[in-house]
Amino acid sequence: MKSDEIMDIALRRGFIxxxxxxxxxxxxxxxxxxxxxxxxxxxEDTWRKHYLSLNPNYFEVDATNIMPKNVFIGSGHxxxxxxxxxxxxxxxxxxxxxxxxxxxxxxxxxxxxxxxxSGLIKESEIPCPKCGxxxxxxxxxxxxxxxxxxxxxxxxxxxxRPETAQGAFLNFKRSFNTLRGKLPIGLAIIGRAYRNEIxxxxxxxxxxxxxxxELQIFFDPDTIDEHPDFEKIKDxxxxxxxxxxxxxxxxxxxxxxxxxxxxxxPKFYIYHLVKIQEFYLDKMNFPKELFRxxxxxxxxxxxxxxxxxxVELYTESxxxxxxxGGLHYRTDYDLSGHQKASGExxxxxxxxxxxxPHVLELSFGVDRNFWTLLDVFYTDEGDRKLxxxxxxxxxxxxxxxxxxKKEELENIAKNIYERLSKWFDLFYDDSGSIGRRxxxxxxxxxxxxxxxxxxxxxxxxxxxxxxxxxxxxxxxxEEIWKNI
RNA sequence: GCGGUCAUAGUGUAGUGGUCUAGCACCUGAGCCUUCCAAGCUCAUGACGCGGGUUCAAAUCCCGCUGACCGCACCA
Numbered sequence: 001m002k003s004d005e006i007m008d009i010a011l012r013r014g015f016i017x018x019x020x021x022x023x024x025x026x027x028x029x030x031x032x033x034x035x036x037x038x039x040x041x042x043x044e045d046t047w048r049k050h051y052l053s054l055n056p057n058y059f060e061v062d063a064t065n066i067m068p069k070n071v072f073i074g075s076g077h078x079x080x081x082x083x084x085x086x087x088x089x090x091x092x093x094x095x096x097x098x099x100x101x102x103x104x105x106x107x108x109x110x111x112x113x114x115x116x117x118s119g120l121i122k123e124s125e126i127p128c129p130k131c132g133x134x135x136x137x138x139x140x141x142x143x144x145x146x147x148x149x150x151x152x153x154x155x156x157x158x159x160x161r162p163e164t165a166q167g168a169f170l171n172f173k174r175s176f177n178t179l180r181g182k183l184p185i186g187l188a189i190i191g192r193a194y195r196n197e198i199x200x201x202x203x204x205x206x207x208x209x210x211x212x213x214e215l216q217i218f219f220d221p222d223t224i225d226e227h228p229d230f231e232k233i234k235d236x237x238x239x240x241x242x243x244x245x246x247x248x249x250x251x252x253x254x255x256x257x258x259x260x261x262x263x264x265x266p267k268f269y270i271y272h273l274v275k276i277q278e279f280y281l282d283k284m285n286f287p288k289e290l291f292r293x294x295x296x297x298x299x300x301x302x303x304x305x306x307x308x309x310x311v312e313l314y315t316e317s318x319x320x321x322x323x324x325g326g327l328h329y330r331t332d333y334d335l336s337g338h339q340k341a342s343g344e345x346x347x348x349x350x351x352x353x354x355x356x357p358h359v360l361e362l363s364f365g366v367d368r369n370f371w372t373l374l375d376v377f378y379t380d381e382g383d384r385k386l387x388x389x390x391x392x393x394x395x396x397x398x399x400x401x402x403x404x405k406k407e408e409l410e411n412i413a414k415n416i417y418e419r420l421s422k423w424f425d426l427f428y429d430d431s432g433s434i435g436r437r438x439x440x441x442x443x444x445x446x447x448x449x450x451x452x453x454x455x456x457x458x459x460x461x462x463x464x465x466x467x468x469x470x471x472x473x474x475x476x477x478e479e480i481w482k483n484i
Numbered sequence: 485g486c487g488g489u490c491a492u493a494g495u496g497u498a499g500u501g502g503u504c505u506a507g508c509a510c511c512u513g514a515g516c517c518u519u520c521c522a523a524g525c526u527c528a529u530g531a532c533g534c535g536g537g538u539u540c541a542a543a544u545c546c547c548g549c550u551g552a553c554c555g556c557a558c559c560a
Contacts, residue, residue, distance in 0.1 A: 013494095433518075435520070435521030
């Protein structure tokens with residue numbers, strides 16, 4: 001299976017490892033090895049460059065992973081991130097208690113406490129939908145990791161953040177002021193988030209501790225149907241998978257301008273769809289057939305997301321199209337929620353116009369994107385395994401090799417390695433045959449091999465070997481940097 | 485959480501109570517050879533997931549834990 005082959009390389013070469021492995025590991029947690037760390041950092045750098053350059057008023061900020069309980073009352077996570085579960089006494093199947101109450105009693109279960117739901121289930125004698133057995137008391141299961149901050153006597157309940165986004169909302173007011181009161185402003189956060197999944201499956205896809213890269217754009221809702229650069233992108237074809245295509249499975253290619261005209265999606269939203277697609281197709285080189293925007297139905301999306309399309313990539317090892325990110329129009333849900341819960345005014349005043357800005361969220365799961373790069377670009381040619389990673393995200397840009405282990409060649413090669421290392425991540429290797437060393441680099445996605453041979457001594461040229469074609473060309477040492 | 489299957493070097497595996505001081509292949513390291521694509525030769529490193537039990541004796545049988553995989557449920 002492809003996921004086994006990728007995991008094999010990942011473990012053997014140093015991309016990812018199970019966390020706390022020497023103690024037996026822990027489900028849903030992975031560590032990054034030396035190659036994985038290089039690669040993830042490069043993915044994040046590429047992400048930064050791409051999304052922060054969309055507007056001079058977009059910046060990266062950073063926020064803590066631990067936040068006090070009240071934050072999550074304001075954000076709605078304490079209420080909405082909690083699932084009421086009930087278990088069957090007989091067959092031990094577990095069910096969402098609120099869903100059962102809604103289905104069986106045809107009443108709204110929103111806002112009911114665990115006790116109220118237990119009472120309703122007992123009164124109405126709702127049986128186990130599977131075996132008809134008796135259902136036990138409802139227990140609240142919250143997906144957030146709970147912590148107590150401070151010494152036990154006066155400790156305060158806090159949580160590990162379940163998404164990086166909250167940091168941007170909490171810092172909105174100060175950021176807005178320090179960035180001199182302009183809209184739109186964008187606050188990006190790249191960092192860890194935590195969800196206590198009941199049972200994480202699919203290896204690296206659903207993690208309990210994971211990395212997110214998110215950009216929260218705060219804008220004036222009256223301007224949602226305009227974008228200064230819309231003209232430039234109006235003819236771009238977007239790969240859309242709207243709700244009505246669910247049964248056919250077909251992806252429509254729709255021009256940005258038509259998306260506006262025929263589907264009524266606002267221009268500000270469309271502009272960012274275009275930029276996201278550009279990131280995946282042009283920066284990450286994914287074949288366009290593997291990419292699509294998937295529209296979410298009302299019950300799939302969070303209630304506060306007014307418009308929600310997921311970014312999906314076809315990932316063989318994960319069994320089909322999988323969510324890599326999303327573009328969420330969150331309205332003023334977050335800022336208004338925090339304004340209400342904190343008592344702090346989060347509305348802004350621009351030239352006499354008072355408003356709570358609306359939020360467009362670009363949200364990406366870093367680890368999933370990382371895994372999918374390995375999946376999509378991995379090829380087993382039989383006698384050669386390679387990962388055709390785009391050079392921007394490959395852990396190493398090039399390998400530097402002396403053709404043979406001879407001092408006169410090694411000296412030149414080491415010298416090239418040292419000089420170019422200021423600009424590129426390189427890997428120096430002088431052991432084994434030259435072919436073996438090329439193959440080793442192919443397997444970890446290194447795009448180029450720079451080889452010092454006997455001709456180098458005479459005319460100061462080296463060969464540069466390209467990973468995918470295995471073709472070589474001879475260039476002057478001073479011009480290597482232009483060719484890799 | 486439940487049910488099923490499983491756990492031996494970095495990876496893939498052999499091993500069915502004593503022949504295990506745990507075999508093999510690939511990988512890795514040192515050396516020889518080698519003027520560009522996994523060649524060859526020599527040598528070397530490295531493993532029974534963790535904890536308990538049964539037994540004269542456990543990689544092997546039993547129990548618990550942890551983890552992986554597959555179903556069910558869960559997945560703002």
